[in-house]
Amino acid sequence: MKPSNKIMEKRTFHECRDKTILKPCTFMTTILLLMSFQFHSGASFQSTTLTTQFKHNVPSYSTPLLASLEENYSNTDVDTIQAEEARRRALALKHSTNTKQSPTQSTTANNNQRPPPEWKFFDTARLHVTAGGGGNGCVSFRREKGEAMGGPNGGRGGSGGSIYFVADKQLNTLAGLRSRIHVRAAGGKNGTGKNRDGSHGDDVLVRVPCGTIVRELHSQKVAGELRGDGEVLMVARGGRGGRGNAAFMTHRRTAPKFSERGEPGAERWLSVELRLVADVGFLGMPNAGKSTLLSVASAAKPKIANYPFTTITPNLGVCDLGQESSGLVLCDIPGLIEGASQGTGLGFSFLRHVQRCKVLLHVVDGTSEDPIRDFNILNGELKAYDEMLGKKPQVVVLNKVDIPEVREKEEQLMEQLREAAGHSRVMKISAATTENVQELMSRLKKFVEAEKMRTLEETGGVEADVIMAEVDLSKAALDSDSDDYGESFASLEFIKFRLDTASHPSNLMEFNLLEIISDPAYPGQWRVKGPYIEQVAKMTHWEYPEAVERFGRQLQALGIADELIARGAMDGDLVMIDQYDFDFSPGMTNPYIPKDLLEKDALYEEQTMKKEQGPRGMLLDTTGDDDDVPWTPFRKGGYMLMDKDEIVEFNDDGEWDLLEDDFDFSQEFVDGDEVWTS
Numbered sequence: 305m306k307p308s309n310k311i312m313e314k315r316t317f318h319e320c321r322d323k324t325i326l327k328p329c330t331f332m333t334t335i336l337l338l339m340s341f342q343f344h345s346g347a348s349f350q351s352t353t354l355t356t357q358f359k360h361n362v363p364s365y366s367t368p369l370l371a372s373l374e375e376n377y378s379n380t381d382v383d384t385i386q387a388e389e390a391r392r393r394a395l396a397l398k399h400s401t402n403t404k405q406s407p408t409q410s411t412t413a414n415n416n417q418r419p420p421p422e423w424k425f426f427d428t429a430r431l432h433v434t435a436g437g438g439g440n441g442c443v444s445f446r447r448e449k450g451e452a453m454g455g456p457n458g459g460r461g462g463s464g465g466s467i468y469f470v471a472d473k474q475l476n477t478l479a480g481l482r483s484r485i486h487v488r489a490a491g492g493k494n495g496t497g498k499n500r501d502g503s504h505g506d507d508v509l510v511r512v513p514c515g516t517i518v519r520e521l522h523s524q525k526v527a528g529e530l531r532g533d534g535e536v537l538m539v540a541r542g543g544r545g546g547r548g549n550a551a552f553m554t555h556r557r558t559a560p561k562f563s564e565r566g567e568p569g570a571e572r573w574l575s576v577e578l579r580l581v582a583d584v585g586f587l588g589m590p591n592a593g594k595s596t597l598l599s600v601a602s603a604a605k606p607k608i609a610n611y612p613f614t615t616i617t618p619n620l621g622v623c624d625l626g627q628e629s630s631g632l633v634l635c636d637i638p639g640l641i642e643g644a645s646q647g648t649g650l651g652f653s654f655l656r657h658v659q660r661c662k663v664l665l666h667v668v669d670g671t672s673e674d675p676i677r678d679f680n681i682l683n684g685e686l687k688a689y690d691e692m693l694g695k696k697p698q699v700v701v702l703n704k705v706d707i708p709e710v711r712e713k714e715e716q717l718m719e720q721l722r723e724a725a726g727h728s729r730v731m732k733i734s735a736a737t738t739e740n741v742q743e744l745m746s747r748l749k750k751f752v753e754a755e756k757m758r759t760l761e762e763t764g765g766v767e768a769d770v771i772m773a774e775v776d777l778s779k780a781a782l783d784s785d786s787d788d789y790g791e792s793f794a795s796l797e798f799i800k801f802r803l804d805t806a807s808h809p810s811n812l813m814e815f816n817l818l819e820i821i822s823d824p825a826y827p828g829q830w831r832v833k834g835p836y837i838e839q840v841a842k843m844t845h846w847e848y849p850e851a852v853e854r855f856g857r858q859l860q861a862l863g864i865a866d867e868l869i870a871r872g873a874m875d876g877d878l879v880m881i882d883q884y885d886f887d888f889s890p891g892m893t894n895p896y897i898p899k900d901l902l903e904k905d906a907l908y909e910e911q912t913m914k915k916e917q918g919p920r921g922m923l924l925d926t927t928g929d930d931d932d933v934p935w936t937p938f939r940k941g942g943y944m945l946m947d948k949d950e951i952v953e954f955n956d957d958g959e960w961d962l963l964e965d966d967f968d969f970s971q972e973f974v975d976g977d978e979v980w981t982s
């Protein structure tokens with residue numbers, strides 16, 4: 305259809321609308337109503353009132369079934385029906401050619417008009433999720449009057465909020481995800497002194513309809529499927545909080561001056577697809593009476609009208625079969641026509657919603673010129689679309705047998721249908737008069753139950769259409785403890801293996817791949833790439849020399865340092881990882897740390913070493929083998945009550961650091977004191 309034609313049709317619609325308003329009886333009603341309105345409210349005559357009145361004159365297809373039938377058959381205002389039909393067709397065309405376009409962007413007859421509610425049905429969406437990052441760990445030391453060398457008491461950062469999908473039976477469209485493309489969870493708060501951990505970021509729950517399949521966008525791997533109401537799937541895990549310096553205290557390192565940064569939250573693009581979950585999926589040519597059947601068999605109120613493509617989005621309904629059995633979930637989808645597999649009409653865009661159904665109900669229009677031909681065409685199209693769908697068990701109904709012409713030839717048609725279908729599950733019904741509908745529903749129920757049992761037996765207890773998860777989205781961005789990593793032999797082997805195969809391009813997408821890039825044009829410069837080592841770098845507090853050293857040890861443990869040496873790296877070369885640059889040296893120092901700070905640090909180390917040998921203070925029991933002697937962190941004259949976080953009888957006044965967050969800097973500090981913060 306050319307655009308100009310569409311405009312023509314819309315004009316016709318307007319003209320018809322005007323005609324409807326100006327019909328003499330309608331006009332009189334309008335005047336009368338307006339007069340009474342004026343009488344009550346004293347309001348002046350306004351054109352908006354006319355529009356409101358017009359709405360009451362448009363035939364309402366959501367009225368009870370028989371009323372709507374009567375209206376359709378007795379309505380002589382052909383123009384109105386045609387105009388409505390034209391609007392529907394334009395809409396159908398738009399849907400089939402550009403399903404991605406937002407309804408609000410489309411041109412409608414009147415821009416101020418709200419789009420019809422069915423336009424808000426979406427069964428696919430893309431979503432970007434970012435879980436909250438963990439809070440940073442804190443570097444802090446207990447410091448009280450007369451207790452200058454308290455132990456480390458920096459708390460851990462809180463973990464970031466995760467993002468979950470939750471199935472909600474109240475929903476049946478993904479429209480909610482269209483209006484909110486980026487979903488973020490809050491980050492954890494930083495840890496503080498006095499061993500106080502930061503609070504956790506709140507999790508975010510994204511409600512989706514039952515039958516939602518979640519995939520990772522770039523790989524299209526299935527992450528999971530939410531079927532039953534209340535099922536939950538984690539799609540992005542919040543980052544762990546970084547450990548505070550208290551966590552790094554060992555009997556050798558009694559005053560760790562570093563902490564960890566929080567782990568970044570996982571972040572990814574997802575593609576989400578909805579496949580409605582129903583027991584019976586309706587199938588049939590347009591106008592066959594599928595929606596009418598749904599409306600009489602369930603409490604659903606789908607649109608019903610005497611023109612093709614009345615239904616443009618799937619409708620769900622539950623048929624109540626009394627107390628003995630659970631209801632039967634029915635799914636009515638838009639009509640299919642010849643050539644649907646090539647995209648004619650609404651195409652097969654909605655067939656995914658009957659893929660999950662146990663049974664298909666093929667509704668044949670008895671008033672059609674050749675019902676048997678219709679039946680065969682549709683089955684052919686179905687097979688062309690999906691072999692499995694073509695093989696799905698069907699029940700066939702011949703509809704509209706209340707119409708005399710159909711009644712006359714019903715037996716003959718039934719016989720032909722049985723023959724064409726190759727089975728005897730064929731019934732005649734009249735959806736309009738509800739003839740045989742109850743019988744059909746109870747038979748369907750039995751058939752669905754039998755089918756469920758059969759598939760369970762065939763698959764050995766596993767539901768046939770369960771979609772297996774191929775990727776785990778609940779993994780943290782950094783999924784193993786960085787400190788333990790180097791000690792784990794298995795992990796080390798794994799990393800080494802990746803290193804060996806790093807040059808192999810097929811491994812480029814692997815999580816733990818490490819790549820070392822150097823360019824002869826820039827000798828002495830190395831870039832190390834790899835998700836794991838980049839995450840470790842992100843969690844390192846580069847402000848703390850000890851943290852930098854620890855990072856150096858991790859490089860060593862992961863085999864990266866050896867690999868660099870093997871490739872010719874020398875001390876002092878520049879190594880770049882993510883956004884961090886270092887001098888390559890056994891200690892891995894950070895070039896951005898001011899020299900005098902490093903010197904102070906060295907001095908401090910020296911002093912502590914001296915203190916370790918002295919009689920008092922925060923000292924270690926270094927006698928004997930570490931493993932044999934139970935750890936006694938403080939010598940006589942100074943000890944820590946861990947549970948009360950109190951240090952008693954500590955009378956060495958060292959002057960090296962702080963930190964209490966409620967500490968009064970102005971009083972206790974003298975110039976030249978060194979302050980470490982997280």
Ligand SMILES: Nc1nc2c(ncn2[C@@H]2O[C@H](COP(=O)(O)OP(=O)(O)OP(=O)(O)O)[C@@H](O)[C@H]2O)c(=O)[nH]1
Pocket residue numbers: 372373376588589590591592593594595596597607608609610611612613614615616637638639640703704705706707733734735736737
């Ligand atoms: N006489 C009679 N009319 C019926 C019967 N079932 C449906 N109709 C009429 O047939 C027309 C089409 O019915 P729908 O239920 O909208 O048909 P559909 O299959 O949902 O059509 P699409 O949504 O366009 O695919 C309406 O005018 C109904 O009133 C029936 O059993 N007897």
Ligand SMILES: [Mg+2]
Pocket residue numbers: 594595596606607608614615636637638639
């Ligand atoms: Mg319909």
